[in-house]
Amino acid sequence: MELFPHQDRALDETYQHNRVAYYLDMGLGKTFVGSEKMWELNTPYNLVICQKSKIADWKQHFEEHYPEYQVIVFDQQAIERVPPESVLIINYDKVWRRPELKKLQHFTMMLDESSMIKNEKSNRSKFILQLHADNVILLSGTPTGGKYEELWSQLHLLGWNIKKDLFMKQFVVQEWDDRNQQMKITGYKNVDRLKRKLRKHGAVFMKTDEVFDLPKVNDQIVKIAGTKEYKEFAKHHIIELGDELLVGDTAASKKLYLRQLAGVYNQNKLQYVKDLIDSTNERIIIFYNFKKEYAALTEMIDGPTASINGDIKDLSAYEEQENSITLIQYQAGAMGLNLQKANKIVYFSLTDKSELFEQSKKRIHRIGQEKPCFYYYLLTAGSIEWRMKEVLDQRRDYTDELFEEEEM
Structure with missing residues (x-):
C-alpha cells in the first residue's frame, strides 16, 4: 500500500x-x-x-x-x-x-x-x-x-x-x-x-x-433574531408551547430548553436555513443535536437529503447529488466521516462537547478538499448560544456546572 x-x-x-x-x-x-x-x-x-x-x-x-x-x-x-x-x-x-x-x-x-x-x-x-x-x-x-x-x-x-x-x-x-x-x-x-x-x-x-496547505477556512457568524418565547423562559423558567410545557426546574433542564428555544423552536433560524439552501445548488452539511431538530429540518427540506444519526446512516444522496443536504447528529457523525465533496457546514445548533465540535469542522477541511471551506454558525441573539460558542472556541466543554455558575 x-x-x-x-x-x-x-x-x-x-x-x-x-x-x-x-x-x-x-x-x-x-x-x-x-x-x-x-x-x-x-x-x-x-x-x-x-x-x-x-x-x-x-x-x-x-x-x-x-x-x-x-x-x-x-x-x-x-x-x-x-x-x-x-x-x-x-x-x-x-x-x-x-x-x-x-x-x-x-x-x-x-x-x-x-x-x-x-x-x-x-x-x-x-x-x-x-x-x-x-x-x-x-x-x-x-x-x-x-x-x-x-x-x-x-x-x-x-x-x-x-x-x-x-x-x-x-x-x-x-x-x-x-x-x-x-x-x-x-x-x-x-x-x-x-x-x-x-x-x-x-x-x-x-x-x-505541518503537512499540507489546505484551503482557507472562513467562519461566518450569523446573528439570528431572537423570540419572545426565549426571553419568557429565560426569565420565568417555564413556558407553554402548544401542547408542550417546558419546565426548567434544574440547571440541566433549563440549559436544554434554552438551547432548544434558540434552535428548533426559533422559526427565524429555520427560515434562515431554508433561505440558505435555496440560495445554492452545492452540497451543504448541517450539524444538529436533537431529534426534534432533525424532524423540523427534514420537513423543511425539499431536495435530496442524506442522514447520519443514531437510527440512520445513509450518505447516498451526498455521494450522488451535488445539491444534496446532509444532516448529521454530532454524536453519530462528528468523527471519522470524509465529506470533502462539500465545502459548506451549517451549525444549526452547537454541541456542548469541545471534542465533537473540533472534529465536526474537519469533516470537510481535510486531504482532497480543493475549495475554501465555509462554516456558518447560526447564533440566536441574546441566547445561550453565544456563550457556548465562546467556550467551545477555548476548546472547553460547556458543562451543566459551568452553566449553573454563570447563572448564579
Whole structure:
C-alpha cells in the first residue's frame, strides 16, 4: 500500500516501538498508518475497537487493502475459536460485554479514537486496560479534547505506568473550590515535558498545517433574531408551547430548553436555513443535536437529503447529488466521516462537547478538499448560544456546572 510521506514518517519514527499512539490531525490518514503498523507487527490475532459507526468502514478497509486477513465483526454472536491471521472488529459499547476477549493471547490491539477511554473508571476503559495485548496502537486526532487529565488511560496502555495522583501533581494545576467542596482543575503545567515523555513512549503528534496547505477556512457568524418565547423562559423558567410545557426546574433542564428555544423552536433560524439552501445548488452539511431538530429540518427540506444519526446512516444522496443536504447528529457523525465533496457546514445548533465540535469542522477541511471551506454558525441573539460558542472556541466543554455558575 502506497502511503503519503508524512504517514511513512510516522511509521519510521515508531519502528522500534510495539506500543504506539498516532495522534494525527483529522484528515491525515490515521486509518492507513494504524493498519500498516498492525501489519508490520505481524501477530497471529488482531483486535480493532472502534465506534459503532466506523465498524463497516474498518471492515471494508481491511478487506480492500489486506486480503490476507480474515475480517470478523465481533458483534452479536459468540466466537468459539478465533482463526489465525484474523482481525476482530468490535465497538466500544460491546467490548466490555465480551469477557472471552480476556482469554485472547498474542494479539495486537488497536483503539480507533482512543479518547473514548479517557474515563478510566468506565466499564469500557477498565475492561480494555485488563486485556493482555502484546502490542497496542492508539489512534486519535484529539486525544484529550484539551484536557490533559484525560490522558492517563492511554499513557497506561503505552507502557508509562505512572500513578494517576503523581501524573496530576506533575502536569495539572488544581485549586480548592469552596462552593463544591472539591479540587477544581484550573490549568496545566510542564506540557512540553509531558509531550517529550509521550514521544519517548511511542506517541507521534502531527498537525494538518505541518503537512499540507489546505484551503482557507472562513467562519461566518450569523446573528439570528431572537423570540419572545426565549426571553419568557429565560426569565420565568417555564413556558407553554402548544401542547408542550417546558419546565426548567434544574440547571440541566433549563440549559436544554434554552438551547432548544434558540434552535428548533426559533422559526427565524429555520427560515434562515431554508433561505440558505435555496440560495445554492452545492452540497451543504448541517450539524444538529436533537431529534426534534432533525424532524423540523427534514420537513423543511425539499431536495435530496442524506442522514447520519443514531437510527440512520445513509450518505447516498451526498455521494450522488451535488445539491444534496446532509444532516448529521454530532454524536453519530462528528468523527471519522470524509465529506470533502462539500465545502459548506451549517451549525444549526452547537454541541456542548469541545471534542465533537473540533472534529465536526474537519469533516470537510481535510486531504482532497480543493475549495475554501465555509462554516456558518447560526447564533440566536441574546441566547445561550453565544456563550457556548465562546467556550467551545477555548476548546472547553460547556458543562451543566459551568452553566449553573454563570447563572448564579
